[in-house]
Amino acid sequence: xxxxxxxxxxxxxxxxxxxxAIPGAAETIQFLRGKGVxxxxxxxxxxxxxxxxxxxxxxxxxxxxxxxxxxxxYGTGIFLREKFGAGRVFTVGExxxxxxxxxxxxxxxxxxxxxxxxxxxxxxxxYAKLSTAFKAIRKRALFIxxxxxxxxxxxxxxxxxxxxxxxxxxxxxxxxxxxxxxKPNTFLLEIAAKQMQLQASEILxxxxxxxxxxxxxxxxxxxxxxxxxxxxxxxQAEKAPAEQKPKLVLDSIADLKKLF
Ligand SMILES: [Mg+2]
Numbered sequence: 169x170x171x172x173x174x175x176x177x178x179x180x181x182x183x184x185x186x187x188x189a190i191p192g193a194a195e196t197i198q199f200l201r202g203k204g205v206x207x208x209x210x211x212x213x214x215x216x217x218x219x220x221x222x223x224x225x226x227x228x229x230x231x232x233x234x235x236x237x238x239x240x241x242y243g244t245g246i247f248l249r250e251k252f253g254a255g256r257v258f259t260v261g262e263x264x265x266x267x268x269x270x271x272x273x274x275x276x277x278x279x280x281x282x283x284x285x286x287x288x289x290x291x292x293x294x295y296a297k298l299s300t301a302f303k304a305i306r307k308r309a310l311f312i313x314x315x316x317x318x319x320x321x322x323x324x325x326x327x328x329x330x331x332x333x334x335x336x337x338x339x340x341x342x343x344x345x346x347x348x349x350x351k352p353n354t355f356l357l358e359i360a361a362k363q364m365q366l367q368a369s370e371i372l373x374x375x376x377x378x379x380x381x382x383x384x385x386x387x388x389x390x391x392x393x394x395x396x397x398x399x400x401x402x403x404q405a406e407k408a409p410a411e412q413k414p415k416l417v418l419d420s421i422a423d424l425k426k427l428f
Contacts, residue, residue, distance in 0.1 A: 170427045172372040172391060174206040174364040176357060179221070180213060181376035181398015182421060184228055186323030190397045192422030194229035199425050207236055208360040212315035212350035212380065214241040214288030214330065215262040238360055240315040240350035241265045244286055245272025246359060247349050248312070255283035258304050260290050260297050260333050265314060280304035287337060287345070288314035289330040298336055305341045315350030317380065321399055351375075351384035358388075374421060376400055378412040386411055395420050 177183055183193050197207060209225065209232055216224070218237040225232040241261070245268045248255070256275045259265050265288045266276050274284075280303035290297065305311050317329035338344055349355055361371060371390040375381020376398025385392035394405050394414035405417050418424065 170372065170391070170424075172205065173370040174208065174361075174366045175200060175372045175374060176208045176210050176360050176385075176390070177421070178351075178375035178377075178381045178398075179209055179211040180321050182374055182395055183209065183225070183230065185321060185398065188323055189228040189230075190420050190422070192420065192425075196421050196424050197230055200428060203428055205428070206364045206366065207232075208238060208364060209236055210238040210351075210356055210360050212240045212317050212356075213320070214239060214244075214265045214314040214350075215291075216264040217267045218242050220264065235363060238356055238363070239264060239268065240356065241268035241288060242272075243356045243359055244312060244314045244349045245269050245274065247347070247355060248284060248286075249273060252283070256281070257284045257286055258282045258300055258309070259286050259288070260293060260301055260337070261286065261288035261314065261330075262290060262292075264288075280307060280309070282309050284312055285309050285337070286312045286314055287330060287333050289317070289320055290333055293333050293336075298340070301337045302340045305337070310346045311337065311341065311343065313345040313348040313350070316345075316348055317350070319399065326399075351380045352387065354384055354388045357384055357390065361388075374424075378405055378408040378414065382408070382414045383412045386413075391415050393418055393424075397421070 285301045316331045318331040320329040368389045373385030373390045374393045392414040393416045397420040
């Protein structure tokens with residue numbers, strides 16, 4: 169049996185896939201909350217605001233107060249505010265990124281005279297945006313990756329993730345991002361632990377990608393579970409290097425009910 173005081177759920181491939189809930193997700197989350205387990209929904213996805221993610225979860229039958237939702241956009245706002253206070257930012261990303269940075273007190277600009285270039289998944293990425301990012305970073309703006317996911321899973325197909333936009337910018341500015349906020353780095357998990365007021369050892373981290381979710385959870389010294397309802401297969405989990413190996417592999421989060 170597992171005894172954890174808090175669970176950090178990845179979203180895509182764990183709680184839902186595209187617009188559809190993973191079967192049994194809502195019921196399982198309700199069951200775990202009934203056992204007194206605290207829940208946080210934590211996604212590297214940067215396109216939606218926290219409020220939009222909470223609304224999507226609610227449509228899938230999962231009530232999630234906004235305090236229980238953490239996105240890489242929200243985390244980037246916290247990171248930049250804690251480290252640099254304020255400033256002007258140019259974003260390569262969607263409304264979730266712009267809105268969260270603006271709510272964190274940053275001035276979102278459409279030109280290259282900025283302090284930060286923040287990059288997430290942008291499904292309207294253009295040469296004009298690439299040029300502005302290029303000019304800004306050449307003028308010494310810091311290059312920040314909200315997340316570096318290579319792939320963005322939809323219901324029944326995959327599409328390119330923000331790593332492609334980061335690679336395009338990296339190619340012309342000749343360097344990698346100065347800071348990368350999303351998993352596999354542990355910054356978002358630190359925000360989640362603070363929010364739940366728990367230690368890493370009291371937390372279970374669940375995700376569907378060994379090199380992103382499980383690596384982050386292991387680095388954070390939390391217990392890690394890989395579910396096979398998203399991107400990774402059991403074979404990939406078995407072949408993963410030690411630091412990406414989960415403590416446990418389950419078909420989906422619906423199997424958690426048997427363990428608590
Ligand atoms: Mg995922």
